[in-house]
Amino acid sequence: MNKPKVLISDKMDENAARIFEERGCDVDVITGESPEELKARIGEYDGLAIRSSTKVTHEILDAATNLKVIGRAGIGVDNVDISHASAKGVVVMNTPFGNSITTAEHAIAMIMALARQIPQANARTQNGEWPKKDFMGVEVTGKTLGLIGAGNIGGIVAARAQGLRMKVIAYDPFLTEERAVELGIEKVDLDTLLTRADFVSLHTPLTDETRNILSRERIENAKSGIRIVNCARGGLIDEAALRDALDSGQVAGAALDVFASEPATTSPLFGAPNFICTPHLGASTTEAQVNVALQVAEQMADYLVNGGVSNALNMPSLSAEEAPKLKPYMALAEKLGSLVGQLAHGNLTKISIEREGAAAELNGKPITGAVLAGFMRRYSDTVNMVNAPFLAKERGLEVSEIRHQREGAFNTLIRVSVETEQGTRSVAGTLFGNHAPRLVEIFGIGIEADLDGQMLYVVNDDKPGFIGRIGSLMGAHDINIGTFNLGRRDAGGEAVLLLSLDEEPGAAVIAEAEGLEGVQMVKALSF
Template identity: 60%
Template sequence: MAPKVLISDKLSDAAVQIFRDRGIDVDFQPDLGKDKDKLLEVIGQYDGLAIRSATKATEKIIAAADNLKVIGRAGIGTDNIDKDAASKKGIIVMNTPFGNMVTTAEHAIAMMFAVARQIPEASASTHAGKWEKSKFMGVELTGKTLGVIGAGNIGGIVCDRARGLKMKVIAYDPYLSEEHATEMGVEKVELDDLLTRADFITLHVPFTDATKNILSREALEKTKKGVRIINCARGGLVDEEALADLLKSGHVAGAAFDVFAEEPATENPLFNLPNVVCTPHLGAATTEAQENVALQVAEQMADYLLTGAVQNALNSPSVTAEEAKIMGPWIKLADHLGHFIGQMTDEPIKAINILYDGEASEMNLAALTSATVAGIMTVANPDVNVVSAPIIAKERGVQISTTKQDQSGAFEGYIKVTVVTDKRERSIGGTVFSDGKPRFIQIKGINIDAEIGRHMIYTTNEDKPGIIGALGATMGAHGVNIANFTLGRSAAKGEAIALLYVDEPVPAAALQELRDTELFQQVKPLTFNVD
């Protein structure tokens, strides 16, 4: 059955057609998002939900979305989506952070021009029939120092445009390397240095605990007298009350804001102050940007629903369509490794340690790790998936660590998973052979080569005669056909293990019969999703 997607906000006809061209059943109801009761009533029918800002994907809506796998936001802001609720339910939340980068950067540059030359006030005065040429004395941008807080995607474009305007650009960004700053033609500085040197300051960071009020009263008071502040990023990055006070005192010469701490902003300390330019969150409001983000979200959602490719997800590792093809067998292996350990572990897990060797270490480790953790946790909770598993593990205090190493053995690459509990450590390793099939290659440090089937039996015993006969005879007596039989031992007459891949579930009576022989220390039935 084709995946079914609901578009509950206004997206372009071209975006709707992308879903249809990809074979997805799309229900285009652009006004439905405004009716939360109706949305609640129908959301359970859909695999995907494509929205802009009008639809509110609340915890209540998500709780009713029994089949939902992905929410796609055409745009960058996802404040209208309860991401915690979505993550816990295993729903991927993705946005389109790159579709409106140029538009938002251009708006910041336009706002900088507007506040430098007092264009809005001069326009209003002229429209009113006044001719106050001497009243609106501006400043040039050429030769001025622009301080950019956040030199990522949008901030980087602003830096490039500002250099074209012959401005000196300094940037504060903890993640910006000296080498990349040099490539961009900007000077990397600390925040205090930027505050004291910049003639204009523009913000291009997300709103987080670290960036909330990054331009606090204390920070604003450190700025150069006559500075002009531009914020086209997120509300809450600037202490608006403090900025209003410094505008009134004349320390700050002007400000241009497209975003506010509370939106819609019908009241704000910055309103009606001289040389303050305000726009109603127009950063992405161009026809090109709106079309771009609509097309991108349609492509991203279609890719995920049809191929498993994850792009621009906020709560899951990204996996490109090409990676999904190459990594498919490895992700399946990671799931099998996790599922083996999950079925073998009855006590609370304290830590999960994952070793990636050789070829495996060069892949998308975040995706492999999520698959491993999900494999472990689905044993106790079948509703867990790669999105929700890391979150649930963290909530339970499970420490997850990963290690990479160069090829160290006969295999081009492998994954080894170790689980730590209060009582013991348990480990299993696996690889993917050239035929694309995952194999178990080590359990408890004992080397094996085991094909993985839907129904399996795992046994441990002392290495002594009679084990193979007991397993074969018991399975035969109960009509269970053995598809594959793998043995391994630590040393002659030491610890030994067996893995049997069988064609059907093993009856409880057969398992008990094996235990009653007293040949085995452990007899454990296992199941794996091999589809």
């Protein structure tokens, strides 16, 4: 039997190649090739190990006729066409936790650099000046650090900051009181954080909810003289507004490792005397690079030689025997988890996954993992079936699995329920023809719908003429409707509408829909 063949196409620790070889793979290390050269070569390999330089495009994947797995040594996979990889049957793996300590330490370094203006003082001193009177710093001891996001990296930052005798407060809608006590931090709302914090450090993924979370209005209403650090994701801060606040003194200083557009060769922030930046160095330490390289080699070799799946972004952890039977159930479970995650708001403390009928006879762990992967994706851009349970536990989310022996209206049914401040919210789905996922209930209202692509969720009063109004609105914006899916509690009462759309509705469309007569709620969904 031929050994699996792996190509390492980006520079990484040399021990990664050794691990591949020790575990039964042949490996070539060929870095710095052009896309054309990689395209010509990739067809002979079973595995491709990359960092951020190699771009695994649609064209590269089409040429990769033998490729079975792509391993990204690091977190971000923006350089991989994951959807096409999935279509080609190629597993995409990453190493989601290998950079946590390194990124947290970089944030702490930025805080200290801001406090003492170290980069500016260094530049002028090396320029032959002795500008001692121009650099009056501040102590971090006794200051309040506000964390926007208190997940894995945020928790590490909190511990390091407490070691510096800082008081730590945090805004994170999904942080439980128990987890906050465990971390030794105070949980507050965002406005309170911005009015109390001396330093703010962001540790949240970039989602529709977090984009420009530090908006112009929030920056203007923050504590005067606040200092802001972002080592998480570009796009979390309105950079033009931040520059204005730096110029006015509303923000005493800012330190960014990430930008809305990268590589950031230009930025409105450049040139501000109270601004410091680094070129996305959060994961750039020797230890982190070694850790992620070794981890990705271990994961890929295990998959290629033994069939084990770890930290896969597009494939569940499954044995070869279970996969065919469980695959449609996990597709349904992930969609239900994603749906309830997109619709339920506030501090979610409990999630329940119920299975009945044929679903109750299957291995429930992959189904639960699929639900959590879909549910947590709104809050983390590196979530997968392997790390979703860890992230849920880290946030204090109580997960329960319930298997019913009863026979209901459907041959098989999966129900996902969450506890919110407004009460229990649940969605349920089944399989049509034992393979096609279908939503059959949403928040107690019966409805039949496919969950796919771009959708619009509307809660409205059940009154004549509403369908015509929403249809006319979509037509006015040249948005084609694929399907109408309707449900209601009672005649004339609360109704729900799920529209399948050929394109994503923009903010203007959402705003107009919210203004239609009888509308209670509008939410854009994506699957």
